[in-house]
Amino acid sequence: MANFRVASVNVNGIRAAYRKGMGEWLDERGVDVLALQEVRAQDEHVQEFLGNAGWHWLHEPCDIKGRAGVAIASRNPSIAHRVGLGAADAQESIQSSGRWLEADFDVDGTPVTVVSCYMHSGEVDTPKQEAKWAMLDAFGVRLDELAGAEGPSSGLVAVVGDLNVGHRELDIKNWRGNRKKSGFLPRERAYFDRFFGERGAEITGVDDSVGLGHGWVDVGRTFAGEVEGPYTWWSNRGQAFDNDTGWRIDYHVVTPELGAKVAHYVVDRAASYDERWSDHAPVVVDYTI
Secondary structure, eight states: OOEEEEEEEEOSSHHHHHHHTHHHHHHHHOOSEEEEEOOOSOHHHHHHHTGGGTOEEEEEOOSSTTSOOEEEEESSOOSEEEEOSSOGGGHHHHTOTTTEEEEEEEETTEEEEEEEEEOOOOOTTSHHHHHHHHHHHHHHHHHHHHHSTTSTTTTOEEEEEEOOOOOSGGGBTTOGGGTTSTTSOHHHHHHHHHHTSOBTSEEEOTTSOEEEBOOOEEHHHHHHOSSSOOOOEEOSSTTTTTTTOEEOOEEEEEOHHHHTTEEEEEEOOOSSGGGOSSSBOOEEEEEEO
16 A cells, blocks of 8 residues: 655745745655645746646636635646536636646556645625635535545545635634634534535534535544644734644545545644744645555
8 A cells, every 4th residue: 555645735825935945845745745725826936836846736826816726736647637616607606716626646556536625715794705605515516526436536535725614613722702703604614514424414513504414524633633723824913823823724625435544644833933934834644545
């Protein structure tokens, strides 16, 4: 069996991240597949930082220059890839450009799919939140499609990235003060109750809504257990990072088949504020394929 290391991180702009030390981290990390969010760059920049270093890469930029953008870099080329989320006629309402990129890989003869996802951050009672609701709806539909018997990777699928929702109270240090803010709204969290609920079962969400579970696995919570965090994002305001006042909003959401193959999970939190190269920390998972 092969160790397949998948890392995911919101780089908050790939050019800035590389200026601050991302390249040194990547050189030492032994990653097989790297999923990036908020790339905020053009193809030539991805080539400069990743392609020229020997990585194969895929990039889905946002239609709005300087915004969003997702990418997947890999040591071996993908065998297929897809972009966008939702039906073609729904793309505009979902606003998924630069937010969803799927890639299929052959890992020693076994097909595995990795998806880089950058969920809308949202803002209560604004069009930004409406776009987030639409993308969360489409996210659930695609989870069911990817998990189906006719899926591209025989059940081995990882949707990774910045999902901009803290699922449970354990996922946000100051959860009490954020219950009415996008990122910790009960309705948002209920989606995650269903994402991780038993597939096909009726799941009552934290907002009392009822829907069918999708049956996927939250690798971070499963591996870490019932503990606070481990957080993956910290505000640049005050001393949030130094005090570890963070949010766990970066996930590896995987099928049960792939969840059973998790060997190790870690959040690569920088040793100090000055050593960070993004306001997010990479989430690194080893899968035994």
